[in-house]
Amino acid sequence: MSLLERLGLELPIVQAGLGGGLSGAELAAAVSRAGGLGTVGIFSPVRFVAELRRARALSPGRPLAANLLMPFVRPAHVAALISAEVDVAIFFYGFNRAAVERLHAAGVLVLHQVGNEAQARRALADGADGLIAQGLQAGGHLLAELDTFAFLPRACALAEGKPVLAAGGIHDAQGVRRALAAGAAGVLCGTRFLLTEECAAHPLYKQRVLGAERTIETLLFSFGWYARHRVAPNASTDRWCAARAAGPRAVALMNRLSGPLGRRMPLSLPAARLQLRSLPLYSPAPALAGMPDRVVDVTPLYAGESARAIHEILPAAEAVAELSRGVGS
Numbered sequence: 539m540s541l542l543e544r545l546g547l548e549l550p551i552v553q554a555g556l557g558g559g560l561s562g563a564e565l566a567a568a569v570s571r572a573g574g575l576g577t578v579g580i581f582s583p584v585r586f587v588a589e590l591r592r593a594r595a596l597s598p599g600r601p602l603a604a605n606l607l608m609p610f611v612r613p614a615h616v617a618a619l620i621s622a623e624v625d626v627a628i629f630f631y632g633f634n635r636a637a638v639e640r641l642h643a644a645g646v647l648v649l650h651q652v653g654n655e656a657q658a659r660r661a662l663a664d665g666a667d668g669l670i671a672q673g674l675q676a677g678g679h680l681l682a683e684l685d686t687f688a689f690l691p692r693a694c695a696l697a698e699g700k701p702v703l704a705a706g707g708i709h710d711a712q713g714v715r716r717a718l719a720a721g722a723a724g725v726l727c728g729t730r731f732l733l734t735e736e737c738a739a740h741p742l743y744k745q746r747v748l749g750a751e752r753t754i755e756t757l758l759f760s761f762g763w764y765a766r767h768r769v770a771p772n773a774s775t776d777r778w779c780a781a782r783a784a785g786p787r788a789v790a791l792m793n794r795l796s797g798p799l800g801r802r803m804p805l806s807l808p809a810a811r812l813q814l815r816s817l818p819l820y821s822p823a824p825a826l827a828g829m830p831d832r833v834v835d836v837t838p839l840y841a842g843e844s845a846r847a848i849h850e851i852l853p854a855a856e857a858v859a860e861l862s863r864g865v866g867s
């Protein structure tokens with residue numbers, strides 16, 4: 539049985555969980571109502587349950603996914619997914635076989651987003667029901683080492699018939715068709731759904747991404763979580779990434795040492811408001827609607843390469859319709 543049939547999905551379109559409060563119940567529910575699979579991004583366990591239940595209430599009878607950003611996951615997050623009876627858990631940036639088993643026992647399907655063949659093998663050995671093959675064009679945090687369409691066939695070969703979704707740079711129906719033709723069971727899109735009305739990103743963050751002429755792979759916004767990420771430029775990257783895209787070496791060292799602290803920090807930080815352009819110790823927390831405008835220049839504007847090709851903010855249902863236009867016909 540295909541992934542679509544198993545989940546009762548009408549369209550092979552999955553919205554990526556966008557962390558730090560960017561994809562809550564409204565976005566996930568709108569995508570699921572439109573025939574795709576909406577994903578609630580990770581929150582604190584208490585808020586996670588609340589957002590998941592709200593997403594369920596806003597899209598009755600539709601499938602729903604939840605994102606587990608593994609460096610931050612505690613047993614209470616897994617319990618939250620189970621108590622909200624989500625259909626799919628999407629793991630990213632780490633492994634936890636016991637969590638896979640716990641989710642399976644509760645009837646939750648597990649997909650692992652991976653960036654290379656070793657990670658794909660590990661995810662499958664842990665019992666993943668399918669893979670998400672992330673390519674270098676992707677926005678947000680990166681495990682990817684290859685272009686999306688270079689990695690996809692390799693992931694499909696390893697998956698041996700289990701479904702593989704393509705992630706990275708896919709923003710229109712042409713990209714979806716290309717992924718399906720290359721063996722993908724569907725696509726996972728982040729940047730396209732960042733640029734929707736229901737996404738909780740700060741309006742200026744969305745505007746900057748819409749106008750971005752390039753993106754940067756950096757380590758600048760790594761205080762508390764030292765990991766590569768792709769962002770659109772802002773004043774902080776202009777200042778600190780001009781000489782070296784990753785950011786200054788001394789900052790990288792501080793960020794690397796801050797790892798254990800980060801695991802204890804909330805993902806959506808009030809600290810984002812306190813960050814200064816002149817002191818480059820930036821957390822991964824993004825700018826949300828309601829924060830002061832200046833925050834947009836001191837927080838990561840996560841966005842993928844497709845930012846250059848997306849020209850408008852759409853209701854999420856229209857984004858799903860645009861991605862799936864003519865697909866399957």
Ligand SMILES: Cc1cc2nc3c(=O)[nH]c(=O)nc-3n(C[C@H](O)[C@H](O)[C@H](O)COP(=O)(O)O)c2cc1C
Pocket residue numbers: 554555556557558560579580605607629630651672675676677678679705706707708726727728729730732840841842843844
């Ligand atoms: C704004 C933004 C936030 C993201 N946050 C997360 C996250 O919290 N968890 C996760 O698994 N992936 C996250 N991602 C990465 C996506 O899962 C996916 O790899 C990526 O969006 C695919 O590439 P695309 O942006 O070109 O569609 C994020 C991506 C973006 C653009």
